[in-house]
Amino acid sequence: MAHSHEIPTDLTRNQELVLGALNTSPAPLSAYDILDRLRIEGIKAPLQIYRALDKLVERGLAHRLESLNAFVACADAHCHRKGLIAFAICEDCGKVDEFADAVIEERLGGWAQSTGFKVERTTMEIRGKCQSCLEN
Template identity: 55%
Template sequence: MNAQAHPELTKNQALVFGSLSEADGPLTAYAILDLLRDSGFRAPLQVYRALDKLVDYGLVHRLESLNAFVACSHKGCGGHGAAAFAICETCGLVTEFTPEKAIGLLKDWTKEQGFQLTRTTIELRGRCSRCGANA
């Protein structure tokens, strides 16, 4: 997915999204700030504002356990309100996937409890197949 597909993005949002899209892995807000200093970014608040909107649009996800952000790896993410990630603790690889059955069970539970779900993020931590094979 690219920023051109979202003409409503501001210049700062497009720059932040571009940085995340080109990154090999998750980036913290301060890492993004360092990457964009030559583009006029001076304060963390500029990055955080852009990130907040990009998360709202479903273009970017926040990885809570890493306090970092990744660009969404598939279209339509903003529409389903759920994302899941497998995070390799050895090499840092982050793989986004959609566990439909688990999401369905979580939604059923929230309905039974009367809990008003707004967003779901699942983070699995462990070793990827490559690192697991080398252990």
């Protein structure tokens, strides 16, 4: 899931490094995977990674995949949205595709309104096999 997005200029050094690690990774990374990659940059404490990840997620620049306890860079440079974000996770190669669906988001919004449920964030994770793995 390598990305070539522009990194915002107002990030801290640690946030830049963490986002860079996520952008260049073909698969989701755990906080400890990121720490291992950034030790050479002088980052030694998991807390430094978690703080940077929290800010990146808050700004919509990265997403947490709950089922993997791992993180990915946002696939859409202009995403920064709070609506429904869905991830298709390949069980074989670990590739993650991100997408948003207005119809599902609208249906969920209608349900939430009718039940009085206040949705703070919605992340959908879909497991299966990507086209490349199916063809091999």
